Amino acid sequence: MNKMKQHIYKAMFWLLPWLCAVPLASCSFDDDIDTGDDGTATLQLSITAREEGDLNTRADEVGTNGEYMHNLCVLIVDGTNVVTKKLLPNTDDEFAGNTAAQQGNLKSWVSDPFTLPEGTYTVYAFANIDTYYDNLWGSLTGLQSGASLTTLNVDIDNIVLDDPAAKLNFAERKFIPMSAKQQVVVTAATKSISIGLDRLVSKIRMSISGKANTKVTALSFGGYADKITLFSDKTLEGATYTTTKIITVPGDGTLKADGTGTTGTLVIPDFYVNSSPADHKFNVSVTTDEMNGITYEATTSRGELPRNSIFPLTLQLNDYGLDLAAQCWVSPIGSLPVEVQITGFDNTYQIVVPEGCQFEFTVNGVKNSGGTTTVTNPECNWNIPEGVDGIIFESQTTNVKTIKGHVTASAGKTFDLSLLVTWKDNGATYNRTYTVKVLTDDITNFPFKSKTRTPEFGLDYLRHEMLNMFKK
Known part of the structure; x- marks a missing residue:
């Protein structure tokens, strides 16, 4: 009998990888139990702030302090445009009592189990969109389960934020706004839904290279959109592309040489700009202390800044x-x-x-x-x-x-x-x-x-003379 059990265990061991490789199948045994027969599913929602992608290397990079979730609102909307479920964990200990969330550093969150009727839903998730966005946060968090978005004339899909990059201030707890929209099909077997949040801004990673000991006195990056749609599948209408960010130059702005070289480098701390659609190139201006002050100007070959991206940009100050x-x-x-x-x-x-x-x-x-x-x-x-x-x-x-x-x-x-x-x-x-x-x-x-001049025309200038006069 023991030998028979061993053969059964061995067969399961070899079959398990093949079973997990079947398309659309899940290796979670929980998906195949407790399916219920009342037309509902009990599930949990997982929200994660995605990592940023480097536009040069195409590799993902772990974010830094303040680049994750501070607050969160999730709306699950059914096919009739009715809010079936709202999740707002900000008043719970999960966020209010969470040090990482208070510092904008909460990378992921998992809800308590809840019940949904079977069906197709659109899941909207928003993070770090607060009252400084024209009361947008209140209009979203104020929606209740059972609310009809059609009746209330709430068009979540076409929400546009005005210049979110200009509002960022981590010290004041104004963190990077994030969003996600995903259509899901819920069946009785559904146990979890995973949603990834995208930041609505792009990070610029800039360095300046040129003659050693040159000082940068002014720096700017411009030409990006002055607004952004809440979701990437919407076309941005009515935006202007003249927005310019004045960048604080670190230290005294000196391009410092490595060793005894004649070339120096200045690394600029990462900064954020609004993500921008294609076909809008970006302008960079650098002013130095050379020759009474020279301003270098250039336009990038890149014409798009995707949301949640990192744009490494090196400025080479050629000596002309x-x-x-x-x-x-x-x-x-x-x-x-x-x-x-x-x-x-x-x-x-x-x-x-x-x-x-x-x-x-x-x-x-x-x-x-x-x-x-x-x-x-x-x-x-x-x-x-x-x-x-x-x-x-x-x-x-x-x-x-x-x-x-x-x-x-x-x-x-x-x-x-x-x-x-x-x-x-x-x-x-x-x-x-x-x-x-x-x-x-x-x-x-x-x-x-x-x-060749004649004095009579007054063409020769004579030096000033001081004549001392004495009384006779």
């Missing part, structure tokens, strides 16, 4: 400089303008010009790190920032190599001009905004470029 030239003229009383000698632009794009002069600044090209002019016909757009007075452009300012203008007849003034230069090099498109600094000095400090 400008080949700038200048000419200046002064206009003595009763004379035509006469060109004067100036030193020209230094390597920080700073120039000293005579007070009251007329000027002509020319961008001859763009130079690479070796000092060689690689682009001779860049697109240049000049601008006088708002609030800067005492300098005027007298020619076209858009897509020109040369700009003409004049400065006030006052020495000791400084004017910061903005110069946006766009060019292509080796198939890549570059955008840089350079700060061109113009300083005015005493007109007598600038000799005439030509000596």
Whole structure:
């Protein structure tokens, strides 16, 4: 008899893996017992916050503190659009007395057993959507079992959140909103339903690489949607894609070199933006302390940020400089303008010009790190920032190599001009905004470029003289 039992056990051992491999079958023996015959099922609901996916490696990554559940609401809606069951565990010890939930760190939750009639249902799950979303949370949690969504005119499927990324503040318990919608078929054999929540934002993981010891003074990421649908199967309508996030630069913003290298790196702490649909690329702007201040601008090749994703983004600050030239003229009383000698632009794009002069600044090209002019016909757009007075452009300012203008007849003034230069090099498109600094000095400090003048026309400036007079 004992040998017969051993043979039976061995047969079960070998058959079990094959039984578990049958499609749609479950290895949970509980699914095959206590099915009941009253047309209902007793089951439990499992809710889990999914891990985030890296858009480069396609690998999932465990979230960090504050990226999980803080509160939860589940609505189980039948085929007639009636709420058959509502689960709101936030007032129970499961959430209110749970340290992980209070810190936004609850990764999963399993309900107590409950009963549902057999049938097809849509399960809606929402986490971390609170009163700061235009009372949306109250309108969802206020629904009761038996409520008709049609009668109440509640359209859960088409809910849209306005700029959820801007509302995040973990210190104030404003955590990442999450959602899920899943259709399920409940039979008498159903014992559990598992739902995965997706975060409605994307995480940007950014680093900046460039010349060592360069300091980043400003940083922004923009072009993502200003709103997001609650569920991914809905098309986002009426969104704008001009939203920009100003990013806090860590420390003093220095690109620190590893060892004695000439290249430095600055790692930016992860930040969140609203997930965005396809065909909307993103803009990045970096301002550094180089040469009076340079702003690097670029557009990503990626045009979509899926919800629950991580976008690793490295910003490479390529070393390109400008080949700038200048000419200046002064206009003595009763004379035509006469060109004067100036030193020209230094390597920080700073120039000293005579007070009251007329000027002509020319961008001859763009130079690479070796000092060689690689682009001779860049697109240049000049601008006088708002609030800067005492300098005027007298020619076209858009897509020109040369700009003409004049400065006030006052020495000791400084004017910061903005110069946006766009060019292509080796198939890549570059955008840089350079700060061109113009300083005015005493007109007598600038000799005439030509000596062929007649004194009677007053073309020679004489130095100031102090004559002491004595009483006779």
